[in-house]
Amino acid sequence: MTEQDLMDPKRQPTLAGVERAAKKIAAILPPTPLLPLTVEGRTIWCKAECLQPIGAFKIRGAWHRLTDLTDEQRPRGVVAFSSGNHAQGVAWAARRLGIPAIIVMPEDAPRAKLDNTRALGAEVVTYDRMTGSREQLAADLAAKSGAVVVPSFDDPWIVEGQGSCGVEMREQMLALTGSIPDQVVVCCGGGGLSSGSTLANPDARIVVVEPEGWDDMKRSLEGGTIVPVGDNPPATECDALQTLRVAPITFDILKARNALGLAVTPDEVHHAMRVAFAQLHLVLEPGGAVALAAILAGKIPLTDHTAITLSGGNVDAQLYAKVITGG
Amino acid sequence: MTEQDLMDPKRQPTLAGVERAAKKIAAILPPTPLLPLTVEGRTIWCKAECLQPIGAFKIRGAWHRLTDLTDEQRPRGVVAFSSGNHAQGVAWAARRLGIPAIIVMPEDAPRAKLDNTRALGAEVVTYDRMTGSREQLAADLAAKSGAVVVPSFDDPWIVEGQGSCGVEMREQMLALTGSIPDQVVVCCGGGGLSSGSTLANPDARIVVVEPEGWDDMKRSLEGGTIVPVGDNPPATECDALQTLRVAPITFDILKARNALGLAVTPDEVHHAMRVAFAQLHLVLEPGGAVALAAILAGKIPLTDHTAITLSGGNVDAQLYAKVITGG
Numbered sequence: 001m002t003e004q005d006l007m008d009p010k011r012q013p014t015l016a017g018v019e020r021a022a023k024k025i026a027a028i029l030p031p032t033p034l035l036p037l038t039v040e041g042r043t044i045w046c047k048a049e050c051l052q053p054i055g056a057f058k059i060r061g062a063w064h065r066l067t068d069l070t071d072e073q074r075p076r077g078v079v080a081f082s083s084g085n086h087a088q089g090v091a092w093a094a095r096r097l098g099i100p101a102i103i104v105m106p107e108d109a110p111r112a113k114l115d116n117t118r119a120l121g122a123e124v125v126t127y128d129r130m131t132g133s134r135e136q137l138a139a140d141l142a143a144k145s146g147a148v149v150v151p152s153f154d155d156p157w158i159v160e161g162q163g164s165c166g167v168e169m170r171e172q173m174l175a176l177t178g179s180i181p182d183q184v185v186v187c188c189g190g191g192g193l194s195s196g197s198t199l200a201n202p203d204a205r206i207v208v209v210e211p212e213g214w215d216d217m218k219r220s221l222e223g224g225t226i227v228p229v230g231d232n233p234p235a236t237e238c239d240a241l242q243t244l245r246v247a248p249i250t251f252d253i254l255k256a257r258n259a260l261g262l263a264v265t266p267d268e269v270h271h272a273m274r275v276a277f278a279q280l281h282l283v284l285e286p287g288g289a290v291a292l293a294a295i296l297a298g299k300i301p302l303t304d305h306t307a308i309t310l311s312g313g314n315v316d317a318q319l320y321a322k323v324i325t326g327g
Numbered sequence: 328m329t330e331q332d333l334m335d336p337k338r339q340p341t342l343a344g345v346e347r348a349a350k351k352i353a354a355i356l357p358p359t360p361l362l363p364l365t366v367e368g369r370t371i372w373c374k375a376e377c378l379q380p381i382g383a384f385k386i387r388g389a390w391h392r393l394t395d396l397t398d399e400q401r402p403r404g405v406v407a408f409s410s411g412n413h414a415q416g417v418a419w420a421a422r423r424l425g426i427p428a429i430i431v432m433p434e435d436a437p438r439a440k441l442d443n444t445r446a447l448g449a450e451v452v453t454y455d456r457m458t459g460s461r462e463q464l465a466a467d468l469a470a471k472s473g474a475v476v477v478p479s480f481d482d483p484w485i486v487e488g489q490g491s492c493g494v495e496m497r498e499q500m501l502a503l504t505g506s507i508p509d510q511v512v513v514c515c516g517g518g519g520l521s522s523g524s525t526l527a528n529p530d531a532r533i534v535v536v537e538p539e540g541w542d543d544m545k546r547s548l549e550g551g552t553i554v555p556v557g558d559n560p561p562a563t564e565c566d567a568l569q570t571l572r573v574a575p576i577t578f579d580i581l582k583a584r585n586a587l588g589l590a591v592t593p594d595e596v597h598h599a600m601r602v603a604f605a606q607l608h609l610v611l612e613p614g615g616a617v618a619l620a621a622i623l624a625g626k627i628p629l630t631d632h633t634a635i636t637l638s639g640g641n642v643d644a645q646l647y648a649k650v651i652t653g654g
Contacts, residue, residue: 030503033360035378048378050608051362112605176357274644278439281377281610281640313608317601321648 007068013156013249018163018199021064025164028063028096029053032165034172034307035280039295044306045176046292047169050282050313054116056240057165057193057311058082058089058152064161065150066093074099076146081105081134083239084113085312086152091122102147104138110239110285110316153190154247163196169307170201181307185209185291185300188217188261189241191250193311198257204307206259207300209290211238211269217246217254218261226251237266237319240287240312262300268293270323276310277324286323288312334395340483340576345490345526348391352491355390355423356380359492361499361634362607366622371633372503373619374496377609377640381443383567384492384520384638385409385416385479391488392477393420401426403473408432408461410566411440412639413479418449429468431461437566437612437643480517481574490523496634497528508634512536512618512627515544515588516568518577520638525584531634533586534627536617538565538596544573544581545588553578564593564646567614567639589627595620597650603637604651613650615639 006017035046049057066078077100080090087103094101103117107126118124127137142149151158170180181204186194188208194217198206208217213234219227228245236242264272269286272293276284284292291308294300333344362373376384393405404427407417414430421428428449432441433456445451454464469476478485497507508531513521515535521544525533535544540561546554555572563569596613599620603611611619618635621627 030360033357033378036380051360051375053363055606055608277610277644277647279382281382283604283608283610317604317651317653320604321652324644325648326644 009156011156013159013163013196013199013253015199015202017156017160018167018196021060021160022164022167024067025060025063025161029059031168031172034169034176037279039302042302044295044302044308045173046280047165047307047309048282049165049309049311050284050288054085054088054092055312055314056085056089056288057162057309058085059092060164061158061161061192062086062089062093062150065155065157066090066097066099068157069099069148073148076148077101078150079104079138079142079147080150080152081138082152083242084109084117084314085240087113087117087122088120090150091117091120095121102141104134104141110314112314112316116314153192153250156249158192159196159249161196162193163200165193165309166197166200169197173305173307177305179305182305183207183303183307185295185306185308187241187287187290187309187311189287190243191217191246191254193309194259195250195253197309198253198259205303206254206257207262207294208254208259209262209264209294211236211241211290212263212265214238214241215261215263216243217251218263220246220251221255221259221261224255238269238287238290240285241290262294264290264293264297268297272296273323282310283313283315283320284310285312285315336483338483340486340490340523340526340580342526342529344483344487345494345523348387348487349491349494351394352387352390352488356386358495358499361496361503364606366629369629371622371629371635372500373607374492374634374636375609376492376636376638377611377615381412381415381419382639382641383412383416383615384489384636385412386419387491388485388488388519389413389416389420389477392482392484393417393424393426395484396426396475400475403475404428405477406431406465406469406474407477407479408465409479410569411436411444411641412567414440414444414449415447417477418444418447422448429474431465431468437641439641439643443641480519480577483576485519486523486576488523489520490527492520492636493524493527496524500632500634504632506632508632510534510630510633512622512633512635514568514614514617514636514638516614517570518544518573518581520636521586522577522580524636525580525586532630533581533584534589534621535581535586536589536591536621538563538568538617539590539592541565541568542588542590543570544578545590547573547578548582548586548588551582565596565614565617567612568617589621591617591620591624591626595624599623600650609637610640610642610647611637612639612642
């Protein structure tokens with residue numbers, strides 16, 4: 001594969017691209033820990049991405065994308081749309097690289113995510129989730145300034161960058177246990193983290209987990225073709241996973257590997273957040289807890305070497321307090 | 328130094344002993360992460376010991392002590408007294424080594440700590456904190472069975488074992504920043520972690536932090552001789568730091584290094600717990616947050632390379648919910 005292939009915006013993400021991203025990310029961020037958790041007498045290994053500087057894995061794809069901007073693109077800046085974690089990832093990378101960033105966020109995004117994105121120096125433009133089109137708004141802003149749009153999953157750099165999480169997971173598990181993961185369980189919004197982690201773990205069984213009612217990747221995998229979320233999806237606390245339609249770039253990777261899709265209920269998510277609080281001492285946001293929720297609910301047969309992602313921890317205190325006290 | 332010197336129960340803990348402990352612990356536990364936190368524009372490095380399997384650093388000293396029991400001592404077991412984290416540390420090490428363990432705990436210890444200690448297979452004996460003598464109770468139990476008493480700080484193995492945290496801190500900071508810590512800020516109950524970390528960082532300025540009213544190490548350091556906590560100490564949520572009197576073994580190490588003692592208020596502790604929740608996504612118990620509390624309260628001049636301990640995360644959900652919502 002040539003260097004040009006690895007930089008083509010229309011390319012399919014590859015393991016080589018994931019490994020290139022992993023090297024770039026290892027140069028600036030230490031690996032998040034892979035923590036053991038005992039579930040029904042077996043150890044599962046939990047990748048604590050909530051411990052990233054922005055509290056979520058999204059820093060990975062953003063760093064990979066922004067560091068590959070050309071000299072002409074950098075001064076014109078970037079535009080991203082996100083419910084919050086991708087927003088913070090792009091803002092963090094942009095600030096560190098001295099690149100201007102505009103982030104389009106729903107006005108009902110968690111307060112912590114809005115505040116943190118602004119605190120990272122990005123310009124935040126809000127929209128109404130039910131009536132506005134964030135894609136259109138971002139495209140308009142980009143057209144005006146000549147900025148590069150950085151999508152949250154529908155982009156080869158983003159998939160490869162998030163896949164660096166899977167590379168670390170594989171290497172850490174090998175160092176800790178002598179075995180690579182035979183099963184990788186990943187939360188899924190648009191599928192960036194899950195498809196990237198799939199590329200990074202070519203020999204593992206892949207399970208993707210979504211909140212009930214927002215399980216479009218599950219239904220797409222079952223149907224063999226992309227199925228969007230329906231017209232009236234239920235309210236969900238998993239704001240990080242509220243993707244209305246996945247993209248071919250992520251879906252095709254998961255489909256080719258016969259990934260299993262699963263959905264979890266709000267109660268299952270709350271239980272996982274409580275277990276993470278009490279056993280791991282990690283703060284998880286609802287969307288960051290779905291993989292653990294599926295494990296704890298017994299929805300996934302445990303293998304000898306199961307690894308899961310705990311993908312984010314940006315949750316408002318009131319909601320978190322209610323969840324951990326069982327309210 | 329001979330091997331016999333390193334095994335003498337009456338020895339003074341040394342850097343060589345700390346390094347021996349660190350090697351033993353590295354063989355079974357990956358280092359907890361050293362996480363950056365920005366405070367007033369400067370980065371401080373936070374050693375996240377709440378991510379240990381038992382949610383606190385106490386696993387270190389317990390492992391170092393129990394692995395050095397003789398073939399005669401092992402079947403007779405161990406007895407420990409503890410408000411909870413040392414209890415879990417000893418229980419964890421004992422179970423892993425197949426050694427019987429009896430733990431004496433105050434009946435008002437946090438529910439999570441009592442439950443977890445029992446879940447680790449130890450026999451728990453409770454006593455009334457205000458009227459019972461845990462030392463006497465433990466000595467009586469040990470006399471009956473021939474078990475070895477494992478104190479929570481007044482013991483060279485425990486000091487050396489906890490010091491392995493300081494070794495990791497030094498090595499990780501060097502790897503991450505190119506510099507070793509020039510200042511180490513540590514929470515202090517009996518002084519095991521702080522004196523061990525002092526030995527591990529021979530060139531650093533040492534600051535120990537206690538809860539207001541339980542700041543006997545601070546007053547001892549100021550007076551140059553051991554001063555116990557007074558007769559009517561205030562109620563404190565920092566159950567892990569409720570030591571009534573420090574020991575020469577820990578005090579002498581800190582005194583010889585001119586350690587600074589500081590006390591923090593309950594409000595300062597709560598603020599630190601909230602910052603850890605929102606910025607680091609770590610669950611800290613009150614006693615685990617005092618070093619961060621002192622930093623955030625501006626009580627310690629920040630240096631270029633300050634490292635602190637976040638020593639534990641075993642906190643009941645109701646209390647935690649109240650603290651993070653500012654109640």
